[in-house]
Amino acid sequence: MKLNIQNETSRLRSVVLGTANSTGGEPKIEEAYDPKSIEHIKAGTYPKELDMIAEMNAVARIFEKYDVDVYRPQTIEDYNQIFTRDIAIVIEDKFIKSNMIPDRSKEIDGIQYLIDDISPNNVCTAVSGNTHFEGGDIVLHNDHIFIGTYKGDDYDNCIVARTNMNGVAYIRELFPNKIVKEFDLKKSTIDPKNNALHLDCCFQPVGKNKAIIHKEAFKNKEDYQYLVDFFGNENLFHITKKEMYHMNSNVFSIDDNVVISEKNFTRLNNWLRSINITVEEVNYAEIAKQEGLIRCSTLPLLRD
Numbered sequence: 001m002k003l004n005i006q007n008e009t010s011r012l013r014s015v016v017l018g019t020a021n022s023t024g025g026e027p028k029i030e031e032a033y034d035p036k037s038i039e040h041i042k043a044g045t046y047p048k049e050l051d052m053i054a055e056m057n058a059v060a061r062i063f064e065k066y067d068v069d070v071y072r073p074q075t076i077e078d079y080n081q082i083f084t085r086d087i088a089i090v091i092e093d094k095f096i097k098s099n100m101i102p103d104r105s106k107e108i109d110g111i112q113y114l115i116d117d118i119s120p121n122n123v124c125t126a127v128s129g130n131t132h133f134e135g136g137d138i139v140l141h142n143d144h145i146f147i148g149t150y151k152g153d154d155y156d157n158c159i160v161a162r163t164n165m166n167g168v169a170y171i172r173e174l175f176p177n178k179i180v181k182e183f184d185l186k187k188s189t190i191d192p193k194n195n196a197l198h199l200d201c202c203f204q205p206v207g208k209n210k211a212i213i214h215k216e217a218f219k220n221k222e223d224y225q226y227l228v229d230f231f232g233n234e235n236l237f238h239i240t241k242k243e244m245y246h247m248n249s250n251v252f253s254i255d256d257n258v259v260i261s262e263k264n265f266t267r268l269n270n271w272l273r274s275i276n277i278t279v280e281e282v283n284y285a286e287i288a289k290q291e292g293l294i295r296c297s298t299l300p301l302l303r304d
């Protein structure tokens with residue numbers, strides 16, 4: 001299996017797309033691990049499996065249209081395998097297995113058949129149980145690796161904090177030639193509007209030199225300023241709290257001029273078109289109820 005990922009936007013050739021087959025149905029409140037799912041369980045609006053399967057199949061069809069090879073996880077009965085992004089990450093030609101929250105630790109088994117096809121030298125696993133990171137917190141930008149983390153003292157009791165500084169250090173050690181910059185993110189276990197669950201929930205590069213960002217998700221204004229200085233303010237599309245809640249930064253690039261986005265993201269999609277990006281619109285509002293969107297449900301393996 002050929003692997004190569006350097007950034008978020010180069011032409012995509014192969015990808016894993018999660019699956020909503022046999023998610024195990026609606027969890028109990030105490031089983032859920034993000035506040036937006038809890039909100040929908042309480043409101044009686046938790047998404048139905050068939051609707052989510054249809055949403056994901058529409059994304060698969062767009063990949064087919066662009067001749068992208070699509071792999072799906074093998075189904076684990078009654079287990080949520082939608083958000084493949086988080087279970088591993090490809091950086092350059094390395095496949096790095098995440099150290100996830102225990103609730104999600106079995107998800108990797110669904111793609112073991114793919115890992116078996118990668119040269120063992122290129123498969124990395126962090127040994128220490130205290131080294132935490134999930135793919136949604138790791139955003140690649142050529143010679144830079146941006147990582148979302150949480151430095152709060154209550155990390156151990158914060159189920160929405162998934163990447164710690166040991167995780168950041170592990171990635172830094174693996175790629176001594178890259179510039180690794182971490183960002184301390186705001187977390188809330190109860191309010192999804194104030195919870196940046198992963199870095200890709202509040203920030204993501206698009207095109208060649210632009211990015212989507214939610215300023216208030218960054219705990220330190222120096223961290224936010226780092227990205228403003230890096231990209232240039234005129235190249236940033238700032239999203240509101242509500243737009244973050246609807247997951248506007250979690251769109252997904254097939255190329256630096258093609259993005260898969262949600263139909264209802266009117267303001268964002270207009271901006272993308274205004275910078276000459278083709279927007280492939282899909283319905284993804286049911287999946288979004290679980291605090292993840294299109295980037296979260298993909299794991300890119302090969303880009304040009």
Ligand SMILES: NC(=[NH2+])NCCC[C@H](N)C(=O)O
Nearest residue numbers: 034083136198290291292296
């Ligand atoms: N990369 C992401 N933002 N993934 C979203 C994962 C959402 C999932 N409900 C969780 O809490 O783990």
